[in-house]
Amino acid sequence: EVQLVESGGGFLQPGGSLRLSCTASKLNFSNYWVHWVRQGPGKGLVWVSRITSDGRSTSYADSVKGRFTISRDKAKNTVYLQMNSLRVEDTAVYYCVREGGDGYPTWYFDLWGRGTLVTVSS
Amino acid sequence: SYVLTQPPSVSVAPGQTATITCGGNNIGSQSVHWYQQRPGQAPVLVVYDDTDRPSDIPERFSGFNFGNTATLTISRVEAGDEADYYCQLWDGDSDHYVFGSGTTVTVL
Numbered sequence: 001e002v003q004l005v006e007s008g009g010g011f012l013q014p015g016g017s018l019r020l021s022c023t024a025s026k027l028n029f030s031n032y033w034v035h036w037v038r039q040g041p042g043k044g045l046v047w048v049s050r051i052t053s054d055g056r057s058t059s060y061a062d063s064v065k066g067r068f069t070i071s072r073d074k075a076k077n078t079v080y081l082q083m084n085s086l087r088v089e090d091t092a093v094y095y096c097v098r099e100g101g102d103g104y105p106t107w108y109f110d111l112w113g114r115g116t117l118v119t120v121s122s
Numbered sequence: 123s124y125v126l127t128q129p130p131s132v133s134v135a136p137g138q139t140a141t142i143t144c145g146g147n148n149i150g151s152q153s154v155h156w157y158q159q160r161p162g163q164a165p166v167l168v169v170y171d172d173t174d175r176p177s178d179i180p181e182r183f184s185g186f187n188f189g190n191t192a193t194l195t196i197s198r199v200e201a202g203d204e205a206d207y208y209c210q211l212w213d214g215d216s217d218h219y220v221f222g223s224g225t226t227v228t229v230l
Contacts, residue, residue, distance in 0.1 A: 035219065037221075044206075044208065044221060044222075044223050044224040045157070045159075045165065045208050045210075045221045045224070046221065047210075047218065047219040047220065047221060050219065059217045059218065061218060062123070095164060095165075100167075100170070106170070107153060107155070107211070107212035107219070108153075108155035108167060108170040108171070108210065109155075109157070109165075109167060109210075110167050110170075110176065112164040112165055112166070113164065114164055115164060
């Protein structure tokens with residue numbers, strides 16, 4: 001079964017750092033744009049960041065710009081989200097998401113991981 | 123940034139039709155996509171590009187987009203349709219992806 005698998009979530013204090021990883025299983029997603037979407041407890045979906053297939057272009061939500069960095073390693077078939085200066089409001093399940101379209105953007109998300117929980121609390 | 127407005131909840135009896143709206147300024151000029159999220163699960167794409175369905179989504183799910191409102195319609199509602207539904211689009215001005223606030227569909 002084709003799937004995206006997130007890892008790296010955990011519990012940490014405000015101001016801390018964490019790196020999330022997203023690995024594709026039974027899928028080479030090097031040609032796809034990949035995103036991170038988060039969902040706070042009992043809250044709705046919030047888009048966080050996107051990286052293009054070649055890794056040259058990234059985009060961030062205003063709430064995380066300057067604190068989070070998205071990157072990818074094609075050789076490892078993995079996308080990362082480096083999160084620095086974490087805040088309580090960053091607490092959420094973080095989903096790795098594939099944008100549909102092999103080699104081109106489609107502006108919608110056709111494959112989601114199960115998510116990894118990040119909890120920021122003092 | 124672009125804002126998408128959804129009603130918090132919709133209730134519908136089994137076998138009836140549920141209509142979920144997604145409001146936005148001239149949203150009809152954009153491509154809108156819809157996701158279903160069952161409790162405890164990751165979201166699933168149910169409609170993309172306003173009206174298209176992934177191959178594994180039942181025909182009971184349909185979409186429409188015109189003017190300032192996009193709509194997801196679920197016909198012949200079943201108990202398994204009980205979930206949160208989110209609309210989403212790409213805002214080209216900011217290069218951001220935007221989700222609506224979500225609508226909880228309750229099957230009575």
